[in-house]
Amino acid sequence: MNSYRSLRIALLGAGSVGSQVARLLLEQGDEFAARVGAPLELVGIGVRDIDAKRDAPLPRELLTTDLAGLVAGADIVVELLGGIEPARSLLLDALAAGADVVTANKALVAAHGPELFDAAEIVGAQVAYEAAVGGAIPIIRPLEHSLAGDRVTRVMGIVNGTTNFILDRMHTEGSSLADALATATELGYAEADPTADIEGYDAASKATILASLAFHTEVPATEVHREGITGVTDAMVAQAERSGRVLKLVAICERLPGDAGDRVSARVHPVSLPATHPLAAVHEAMNAIFVTAEAAGDLMFYGAGAGGPETASAVLGDLVSIARRHVAGGPGTAGSTHANLPLAPFGDVVARHELAMSVTDRPGVLAAVAGLFSEQGVSVESVRQDPGDGSAALVLGTHAASEARIAAVLEALEAHDDVERIDSVIRLID
Amino acid sequence: MNSYRSLRIALLGAGSVGSQVARLLLEQGDEFAARVGAPLELVGIGVRDIDAKRDAPLPRELLTTDLAGLVAGADIVVELLGGIEPARSLLLDALAAGADVVTANKALVAAHGPELFDAAEIVGAQVAYEAAVGGAIPIIRPLEHSLAGDRVTRVMGIVNGTTNFILDRMHTEGSSLADALATATELGYAEADPTADIEGYDAASKATILASLAFHTEVPATEVHREGITGVTDAMVAQAERSGRVLKLVAICERLPGDAGDRVSARVHPVSLPATHPLAAVHEAMNAIFVTAEAAGDLMFYGAGAGGPETASAVLGDLVSIARRHVAGGPGTAGSTHANLPLAPFGDVVARHELAMSVTDRPGVLAAVAGLFSEQGVSVESVRQDPGDGSAALVLGTHAASEARIAAVLEALEAHDDVERIDSVIRLID
Numbered sequence: 119m120n121s122y123r124s125l126r127i128a129l130l131g132a133g134s135v136g137s138q139v140a141r142l143l144l145e146q147g148d149e150f151a152a153r154v155g156a157p158l159e160l161v162g163i164g165v166r167d168i169d170a171k172r173d174a175p176l177p178r179e180l181l182t183t184d185l186a187g188l189v190a191g192a193d194i195v196v197e198l199l200g201g202i203e204p205a206r207s208l209l210l211d212a213l214a215a216g217a218d219v220v221t222a223n224k225a226l227v228a229a230h231g232p233e234l235f236d237a238a239e240i241v242g243a244q245v246a247y248e249a250a251v252g253g254a255i256p257i258i259r260p261l262e263h264s265l266a267g268d269r270v271t272r273v274m275g276i277v278n279g280t281t282n283f284i285l286d287r288m289h290t291e292g293s294s295l296a297d298a299l300a301t302a303t304e305l306g307y308a309e310a311d312p313t314a315d316i317e318g319y320d321a322a323s324k325a326t327i328l329a330s331l332a333f334h335t336e337v338p339a340t341e342v343h344r345e346g347i348t349g350v351t352d353a354m355v356a357q358a359e360r361s362g363r364v365l366k367l368v369a370i371c372e373r374l375p376g377d378a379g380d381r382v383s384a385r386v387h388p389v390s391l392p393a394t395h396p397l398a399a400v401h402e403a404m405n406a407i408f409v410t411a412e413a414a415g416d417l418m419f420y421g422a423g424a425g426g427p428e429t430a431s432a433v434l435g436d437l438v439s440i441a442r443r444h445v446a447g448g449p450g451t452a453g454s455t456h457a458n459l460p461l462a463p464f465g466d467v468v469a470r471h472e473l474a475m476s477v478t479d480r481p482g483v484l485a486a487v488a489g490l491f492s493e494q495g496v497s498v499e500s501v502r503q504d505p506g507d508g509s510a511a512l513v514l515g516t517h518a519a520s521e522a523r524i525a526a527v528l529e530a531l532e533a534h535d536d537v538e539r540i541d542s543v544i545r546l547i548d
Numbered sequence: 549m550n551s552y553r554s555l556r557i558a559l560l561g562a563g564s565v566g567s568q569v570a571r572l573l574l575e576q577g578d579e580f581a582a583r584v585g586a587p588l589e590l591v592g593i594g595v596r597d598i599d600a601k602r603d604a605p606l607p608r609e610l611l612t613t614d615l616a617g618l619v620a621g622a623d624i625v626v627e628l629l630g631g632i633e634p635a636r637s638l639l640l641d642a643l644a645a646g647a648d649v650v651t652a653n654k655a656l657v658a659a660h661g662p663e664l665f666d667a668a669e670i671v672g673a674q675v676a677y678e679a680a681v682g683g684a685i686p687i688i689r690p691l692e693h694s695l696a697g698d699r700v701t702r703v704m705g706i707v708n709g710t711t712n713f714i715l716d717r718m719h720t721e722g723s724s725l726a727d728a729l730a731t732a733t734e735l736g737y738a739e740a741d742p743t744a745d746i747e748g749y750d751a752a753s754k755a756t757i758l759a760s761l762a763f764h765t766e767v768p769a770t771e772v773h774r775e776g777i778t779g780v781t782d783a784m785v786a787q788a789e790r791s792g793r794v795l796k797l798v799a800i801c802e803r804l805p806g807d808a809g810d811r812v813s814a815r816v817h818p819v820s821l822p823a824t825h826p827l828a829a830v831h832e833a834m835n836a837i838f839v840t841a842e843a844a845g846d847l848m849f850y851g852a853g854a855g856g857p858e859t860a861s862a863v864l865g866d867l868v869s870i871a872r873r874h875v876a877g878g879p880g881t882a883g884s885t886h887a888n889l890p891l892a893p894f895g896d897v898v899a900r901h902e903l904a905m906s907v908t909d910r911p912g913v914l915a916a917v918a919g920l921f922s923e924q925g926v927s928v929e930s931v932r933q934d935p936g937d938g939s940a941a942l943v944l945g946t947h948a949a950s951e952a953r954i955a956a957v958l959e960a961l962e963a964h965d966d967v968e969r970i971d972s973v974i975r976l977i978d
Binding site for chain 1: 568572576579580582583672678684685686689690693694695696697698699764826829841842843844845846847848849850851852855857858860861862863864865866867868869872873875876877878879880881886887
């Protein structure tokens with residue numbers, strides 16, 4: 119077909135994604151060669167333990183524990199190790215040697231993306247990471263290229279399949295959070311230690327990546343406000359359903375306009391969405407990302423957010439694209455962080471809130487509670503009071519108010535004698 | 549920021565999309581320069597009539613009727629003229645001179661895409677056409693790059709906003725096709741001559757483009773089977789609703805597996821979708837494209853399929869991406885048509901069908917009609933018969949059967965004495 123030499127591909131990691139990538143590279147070699155214009159030669163698969171059990175049988179002669187040696191001879195390094203080290207050092211070495219990099223490592227890109235991108239720019243190499251967010255869903259390339267001529271105002275995504283599965287089960291089957299988590303673990307949707315998922319760390323890494331791309335601004339992971347789903351109760355789910363709403367854990371990346379110029383906010387927390395919202399129809403462990411841009415309007419990208427073959431699809435798409443560029447010649451191109459918009463503190467973010475609490479069942483309590491809201495400048499939109507046995511259940515919906523004001527309201531409520539307990543606080547999306 | 553010289557941008561066409569592109573380039577010049585790494589200088593806007601009325605006021609000194617002269621001096625040509633000529637000749641001249649090209653011209657890409665891509669490859673130039681399908685929705689780049697490592701099996705899309713608006717109104721408001729078309733024209737969704745939309749020509753151009761990309765195979769526009777919506781009646785809409793279904797005009801591009809290897813089919817026709825299908829929820833003039841790939845599974849891309857600012861977003865995204873490559877150096881890369889799968893004739897395509905007809909109301913007719921199906925090897929899945937005044941209404945649902953067999957059944961039905969009229973034929977999607 120043509121005489122371009124083989125491209126030497128080093129694969130790091132042979133877990134559920136890595137073994138699929140290796141299998142497809144080996145099985146569909148001719149197809150990849152035709153698409154790229156040169157053969158892709160898998161020169162080795164770096165693993166920690168050569169004898170570990172794999173999802174797919176891999177040729178033993180390709181397996182090696184000498185990851186540094188494997189990287190040294192490669193044209194393109196595909197990193198599927200996860201975690202920060204040794205992935206970071208290996209990729210920096212690879213880039214310094216002029217190799218291109220494909221990675222699915224969201225934690226690494228979130229924490230050290232700029233370091234990798236800078237290292238790539240120095241030598242004209244490429245770093246691709248489509249698989250780091252939304253699994254098989256193309257979202258990195260659309261944000262980096264397709265929307266490069268537009269001004270993105272908001273990215274709101276269901277970017278963690280585990281938590282979406284759990285919340286979906288709580289809604290559709292009335293499961294408790296603990297039962298839904300157990301089912302997720304059983305079905306392989308949740309890991310033995312589910313902390314990264316259910317506490318929102320995984321979604322926060324993705325929020326960092328999405329916000330940085332969407333707003334051409336470095337958004338450190340440490341600046342992403344993060345709340346997981348462990349505070350979501352059966353009562354909150356039931357309350358949402360009574361209002362025709364659905365609870366979802368979302369990553370929200372927003373451009374906040376202001377007199378002193380635009381600022382950027384990135385945050386992860388549960389929200390209550392109208393059942394008619396496109397994201398409300400995202401069930402099981404699926405992912406979807408809703409993007410709003412000034413000219414393009416609303417866009418949505420939907421698909422499988424995880425899974426070995428699904429994630430391998432995104433990794434191989436990156437690999438083919440990068441290999442084509444390698445064959446064509448010329449350096450890689452990437453988005454930039456030129457805009458460097460300031461980050462808005464979480465307290466400045468504005469949303470409608472719904473607060474449920476248990477209060478003393480006596481006349482005048484509602485007025486007293488409502489007074490605490492107005493003292494903080496928070497306007498109450500709706501009130502529902504259900505009398506109980508000695509105490510009453512009170513649900514207040516606010517007009518849009520800043521997180522700082524809501525935090526002050528919560529502090530005042532907690533200090534108030536008639537407020538027995540704050541049962542839940544949830545942010546409402548229209 | 550850096551010292552790269554300005555990139556000279558020639559814009560051809562100043563209609564609703566062109567005037568938005570010009571406006572954004574002029575208003576947000578600094579932002580584009582920062583994203584690209586070099587200023588984008590709009591050197592001229594080629595128009596037929598300098599004094600024509602425009603959607604947005606454009607600097608008169610930029611307007612010119614000398615399109616060939618404008619193209620001759622450009623680094624990047626943005627073509628928004630529409631139609632085949634003079635667009636084709638101008639772009640071939642531009643590519644021959646080494647300029648890159650951005651176009652939103654689906655008719656041109658569908659009819660002459662390979663000619664343009666070949667011309668670009670000779671000089672290492674780039675051709676980008678994200679806006680040609682799905683308006684603001686990123687779908688070309690995802691198919692060309694993100695899914696480049698996967699095997700796409702089907703692309704099914706609502707890619708024409710006008711016909712989706714009309715069918716949506718027929719469902720949601722009970723409008724007749726004529727009334728819904730009148731409303732679409734009034735709202736600017738349909739052109740004075742709506743033929744290209746309602747007869748499916750526009751969707752067929754897009755099917756050509758999508759099928760070529762998805763299957764790495766040249767699919768000539770003449771090979772796309774095309775049926776528009778003019779045959780859709782109120783009765784068909786009502787019948788679909790009784791079955792919990794929705795009628796949509798879709799472009800379907802499919803890889804058909806076979807003993808002698810895979811073949812490709814591209815076609816445009818109305819289908820009946822379950823109301824729970826993600827495409828059924830695409831209302832008004834919105835577009836959505838549902839992509840199924842072996843590893844990635846189901847993906848969906850949703851957004852505005854037309855409109856000046858929306859389409860300008862896609863054009864400018866292409867422009868920024870192409871300009872970055874221009875600044876970085878090195879030739880463009882593109883997908884290929886290396887696979888060159890054979891095309892399957894429409895008669896080989898398989899689908900479930902629903903046929904409604906009026907028959908003589910006498911005993912034995914159902915058996916006679918059913919016999920015509922079985923003679924052609926078409927298996928009947930369901931029958932509903934409503935007696936009328938002398939004649940009966942018969943609705944037969946088939947199991948999956950080839951279009952050729954269904955065509956033979958229709959011929960036999962039309963020749964049968966007891967069949968007064970075929971009222972409708974619709975293909976069912978599960």
